[in-house]
Amino acid sequence: MKIATWNVNSIRTRQEQVVDWLQTNKVDVLCLQETKVVDPDFPRSPFEDLGYHLYIYGQKAYNGVAIFSLKPLEQVGTGFTAVLKEDEVGELDEQKRVITGAVDGVRIVNLYVPNGASVGSDKYEYKLRWLKILREYLRSLLEKPPQALCVCGDFNIALENRDIYNPKGREKHIMASPAERQALQEVLALGLADAFRKFTTEEGHFSWWDYRHDGFNRNRGWRIDHLYLTPNLYEQATSCAIDISPRKLTKPSDHAPVIVEL
Numbered sequence: 001m002k003i004a005t006w007n008v009n010s011i012r013t014r015q016e017q018v019v020d021w022l023q024t025n026k027v028d029v030l031c032l033q034e035t036k037v038v039d040p041d042f043p044r045s046p047f048e049d050l051g052y053h054l055y056i057y058g059q060k061a062y063n064g065v066a067i068f069s070l071k072p073l074e075q076v077g078t079g080f081t082a083v084l085k086e087d088e089v090g091e092l093d094e095q096k097r098v099i100t101g102a103v104d105g106v107r108i109v110n111l112y113v114p115n116g117a118s119v120g121s122d123k124y125e126y127k128l129r130w131l132k133i134l135r136e137y138l139r140s141l142l143e144k145p146p147q148a149l150c151v152c153g154d155f156n157i158a159l160e161n162r163d164i165y166n167p168k169g170r171e172k173h174i175m176a177s178p179a180e181r182q183a184l185q186e187v188l189a190l191g192l193a194d195a196f197r198k199f200t201t202e203e204g205h206f207s208w209w210d211y212r213h214d215g216f217n218r219n220r221g222w223r224i225d226h227l228y229l230t231p232n233l234y235e236q237a238t239s240c241a242i243d244i245s246p247r248k249l250t251k252p253s254d255h256a257p258v259i260v261e262l
Contacts, residue, residue: 002261005226019047055068084137138187157184195227196241206242239260
């Protein structure tokens with residue numbers, strides 16, 4: 001099974017690029033973030049014509065997640081409230097950032113973690129609260145079958161200094177502050193491991209490059225798009241790689257796809 005995650009930064013803008021990529025990379029499951037479109041306006045037919053079943057959870061202009069699967073998904077749920085109580089989740093599901101479904105004994109959890117804007121801001125505090133609820137959400141999922149989880153998406157966090165082209169001053173930088181890293185570590189402590197780092201340990205590998213300052217061509221990137229696996233799946237992983245080829249296209253997403261093979 002091949003599972004890919006890709007922040008496309010608007011599915012309607014990047015529709016042709018995603019179709020072309022899927023024709024070359026026939027993954028079993030593709031998880032998208034930042035689809036930026038309400039569900040009725042999602043461009044379904046180009047992907048259904050490729051044989052994919054679509055599961056979408058979107059909103060206008062911002063956020064939005066989707067799962068494409070060659071096989072129908074089971075146990076599909078959207079938002080934290082698909083698992084947790086509404087009073088526990090509060091307003092966190094107003095932004096469409098979480099979708100899950102199961103296929104062939106594997107539960108896929110597709111996430112678009114809030115960016116946080118700047119350290120100490122209201123959006124930063126929102127991000128930390130969101131990650132705390134994410135931990136409870138995943139803990140609940142792990143108590144139910146299937147317990148083989150692939151938790152993937154745009155985490156908006158570079159977990160280690162080797163995940164940043166220049167980590168100097170990262171303590172004050174959004175996506176790498178100590179509180180964000182600690183919050184993600186607490187999520188991973190549930191029993192999740194980084195598929196990419198199973199196969200690639202050196203620095204210099206990134207999944208996001210700022211559009212500004214010629215970031216991609218200078219490889220001034222961050223690795224913030226991740227695939228985390230429970231131990232049973234981690235052992236089954238045979239490869240995990242970042243495909244930078246779509247980032248070379250005209251008007252690309254600022255993110256590249258990441259693919260794990262089980």
